[in-house]
Each structure stands twice: as C-alpha cells, then as structure tokens.
Amino acid sequence: MFQLLNTSVRNSIRRGTLTTPHGILQTPFFMPIATRGVVKTLSSHDVEALGSPIVLANAYHLWLRPGLEVLKAMGGLHAFMDWKGAILTDSGGFQVFSLAGLRKLSEDGVTFQSHIDGAKMTLTPDRSMEIQRTIGSDICMVLDVCTELPASEEDLRHALELTTRWARRSKEAFLETREGSINPDAALFGIVQGGTHLDLRRESAEALMAIGFDGYAIGGLSVGEPFEDACRVLEHLDAILPKDRPRYFMGGAQPHEIVAYVQRGVDLFDCVLPTRNARHGLLYRFVHDDLTRPDFYETIHVTNEKYKMSKEFGYLRHLFSIDEMLGLRLATQINLEFYLELMERIRASIV
C-alpha cells in the first residue's frame, strides 16, 4: 500500500504514495483533526475543498459519542460525516490515559470512567479494533500504553512490553474482524514507544517489526521533551524502521518541526495547533520560500488593532470582535490551508 517514489542524498526525507480504500495519498502529508467526526468548525465539504485527502478521528471519543450502535446504523464514519476521503483513527489509548478518570491498567486492558458520564468502561486491544472496524477507518492504530512522565526506565520498559503484547493482540483482532467489516482493506499501524531511551526505542521497533505492520507510528514524543531529543529518536528509528513502510509522527508539531521531522524520514503528521490556534485568532503565514530557514513562517494575532483597516484581515478581525463563529471557521481554513500548503511545498522539494 506504500510506495516510495523519491529519497534525498542529503537526508532521510522521502516522497511516496500511500494507497487506502478511500484514495491515494501523497506523502509526506498532514491530517486535520476530526476527533469526534468533525474538523471543528468545518463541514466535510470544507475539508475536501481545502484539498485534504484524509482526516484523523478518535476511537475513544466516537465510542462514547455517538457510540457504536449509531455508527453501525449509519454504515460507518465515512457515511455518517459524509466524508469521501480517507480516515485514520487513533486507538483511544492516549485519551483513556489523559481524559478518563479512575484508570486501572491490567494485562487485559484498561478500565476507566467515561469523562462524559462517569460510566465504567474497559478498553482492550480487541475492543479498540472492534471500534475502529465499526468506524470503518482506513488506517487503524494498535492500542498502546501511555506512561505518565517522568517515569523510571523500569516503568517505561514495563509499559513498552505490555504495548508490544497489546500490539500482537491488536493485530490478531484486526485480522479476525476483517471479514464482514465495512472497510476490510484497512491498514494497521503499530506504535513505537520507549520515550527518549534509544535502546528501548530499538527494542520496541524491532518487536513490532517482528509482528509486522502496514506502517509504524512513533508515539511518546511531543510530550514536553526537548526538540533535539525528538530529532535524536527519529534519527535513531530512521535507521531501524523498514524504508518501505510509512512512518507517522503522533503528536503536535509546529511548522518548523514538521520540516525537521520529514528530513528524518517521517511521512504522516497530525497536529491540533493550526485548528486550535485559529480559534484563538492566531494565524500562520509564510514569510520565506526557503523552508530550511527557522523563520520561514510567522504567526499573527488577527484581533490586533493594526488589522482594523486591513483588506486582508479587517473582516476577520470584525468577526472576532463581535464573537461571530464564522470568524473561527475562516481562521481554521486559513491555518489548515497553511499546513496543507507546507506539506505541498515539502513534497515539491523532493525530486
């Protein structure tokens, strides 16, 4: 499903195509976040018009609302949100570990209280696969264990070994649920953990490669570690992970970080920053064509007085000043356009 088209002699940047049941995607690419089946403020038609071929949804959130019964009745998330492009789903692990209350981790899975109504629920690797199959995701993620930081090496190793066992169970469940599912040709990605410990990262990657996945995500970064540490982990994994499988950086990345990460062999990104910042009136825009300059872009506060008379931003500023939600939407479109254009420029640079 992944085809490598070009690589660079200077660094590990790569250009390729990722074929999914809902379209062929040019890599590297960026996924707008549609956690609960909607890119906040945008219709599926808007996202399509922006030119994004994929969105990222979340198994945990969709499991809670609208729930599997509704998703089944609707024929999956594509039909529910009227989205023709591809969908990648997070397994829900990260959300269970960050949002839910009273977590109890066991070999089997994680028991927790719903952050919505406090209901006791259990997420297991099998259950996460069932949810993602019901969603009809094109790219499913294994359920992984997220460790609270700081953590001892022993805790990290323990979490990592459990993540590996869950990855194996996830793959089994993924294969078992293929038949009769609404999107049988979906892909499954493993998630490499191990924090900033290079040895643990290697162990994790090799264990996952032994199981075999359609792609490999790098989890546990963008959690507060220095930028240089993230780069070091990516460089390390670049030499270990198979070249013929896509790599997905899970976690927020500023535009200049995306440039740094693609140079270290990453193909897929998602980030809440363009959409969340937009809703606070913070807009991204290009300043220089040379993406290797750290200042190739800038952010502006559209609510600033100086944009009052601006033909470009005056109306948007007015919408923010009267608390009109159209402003949030127009800003979201501007920022997603920026991130998508950034990926386009990155791809164009790889020839």
Place this chain on the structure above:
Amino acid sequence: MFQLLNTSVRNSIRRGTLTTPHGILQTPFFMPIATRGVVKTLSSHDVEALGSPIVLANAYHLWLRPGLEVLKAMGGLHAFMDWKGAILTDSGGFQVFSLAGLRKLSEDGVTFQSHIDGAKMTLTPDRSMEIQRTIGSDICMVLDVCTELPASEEDLRHALELTTRWARRSKEAFLETREGSINPDAALFGIVQGGTHLDLRRESAEALMAIGFDGYAIGGLSVGEPFEDACRVLEHLDAILPKDRPRYFMGGAQPHEIVAYVQRGVDLFDCVLPTRNARHGLLYRFVHDDLTRPDFYETIHVTNEKYKMSKEFGYLRHLFSIDEMLGLRLATQINLEFYLELMERIRASIV
C-alpha cells in the same frame, strides 16, 4: 425599480421584480438577517449558495462596529463582507429604542448610550442616511420613531408625526448624499407607523406617499399584537399604498404568517426565527404542498433522542450533542433553505 408581473383575482398577492444595483430580485422574497455584516454562522459564499439574492444589515450595529472609518476604508459593506448580492439596511431606529441605554428623544434625533461601551451618541435622520450611504446599502430605510407599547393614542400620534417629519428629512439627506456615494442608485423606503389604529395608519401612509418613496415598509407590527390585528392593518394599507411600489413587512413572521401577509399584498420579509431557531436545534420542514393549510409545515427538535439513528438528522444531532458549532451552521442552512423555498413556492403559485 419595481415591476409588477402578476396579481391574483382572489386576493392581493403579487409577483414582481425589484431591480437593485446588485441584482434583480423576484418578489415576494425573504431576507436573511446579517445585522452586523454576517448571517450568523454563514459565510457570504454560503448565503449565495443558498440562493438568497439579498441580506438585511443594520445601520446602528455597523455604525458601532466596525464603525464608519473601517467601512469607508473597505469601500462599503459589499466589499467588506465579500457579498455580491443586494443589501437592505435598517436605519437603526429600532435598535436605538430597544438596545441602547439612557435614550433622549428630541425633534432633531435621539441621543443614547452605545450598548457596547456606553459612549454617548446621537442618531438623527441625516446621520442614519450618512451611515447607510457609507455602508453602500442598496435599499435604505428612513429613521423612524418606535413607541413603547402600550401607548396612548396621543403618544402614538406624536410619534407618528415626528416619524413623518424625520422621513422628510431622511429623503432630503438621502438625495443630498447621492453624489459621490459608493452606491448612488440606492433606493429609499419610508416606514408606515400607527400601531393597530387604522386611521393613524392611513395618515402615516398618505403623508409618506406625499413625500414619495421607492417602497413602503410597514413598521410597528409583530410587536405582540394578535395575528388578526396585523392582518387587518395590512388589508387596510393594501388599499391605500400604491400598487406599483414594493411593500416590506418589518418584523418577525412565522411561515404561515408569511403566507397570510403575501395574500395581503406584502412583497418583502425578514425574520430572525429561521436562523435563531436553528441555533437552538429547531428545524422547519414542509409537511403539505398546500400552503393555505395552517399545518403545511412543522418544526422538529433535532436534539431529540428519536433522531439518533436517523440518516437525515443523526449527524446533525451528534454535532449538537458535542456542542460543535458546525451543527449551528448546518441547521441555519436547513432553515434558511426552508424559508427561501417557501418564497419560491409562493412565487410559483402566482401565475
């Protein structure tokens, strides 16, 4: 600018065209409300896509924010909000009398405190014309006096006579500000007042007709009076107002009321209900083709549990349940579509 095409032998319903500097409008028509230069939740492109050839903006609100300086710099409201259709502007009188604080009415105008920052401001007929000319409105409204109800006949008469004097000053100011304005071929409508007193209504209408306007609005209705009283006033005015000028019903009207009012010779409507109700999850839809049946439409609460599995409303219900603003927008589109379709059906019935 107004051309009558068809009338009925059964009642006073009429079909015509209203030519404005920004398009030829088929009457009767409905105007979505864009008080502050935006139909809440919708982009100008959305409104265009819905097929509305006109929106209604408000001189008072736009005077306060973004202000005349910005509107001038932007080249008027059409350019500011990137709207290619026509714009009708309320003079701001109603808002001064309903929103602003510490009002003081004099022969010259009305002094009040801005509802935003408490600043002392004065709205006069001349000032309202200046604001509407700066907005670049296609159809301007005279500044009128709105009387708090209940009011004695003496108070009503006093308000009405002042409204007439202001209407004369408005027309003078309108003609004086024509040259050099960004939309010189705009039209000016007078506003008939007089509450439910038929004699006062006649006096008001005849005084305005003596001044001469491009169209006549009927103000002071939809303020709590019984539906039958509104019908009676419209029937009374239908016989007085010139047939070759458009009539605009100022104020809210439910779908069945619109049907009743067009039968009494009204051509233009606006109403906050479709958009406001939409934001509360209340949707309009047709039930019967026969518009003369009082139950030709119904409203549904999209948040109702029974729409959970609905292919038509399930996604919208989900958006409301997660407080996603896209839901408000989709509902707004559904309700405006309904009102615009209602007008289309009404026009089609007049042959």
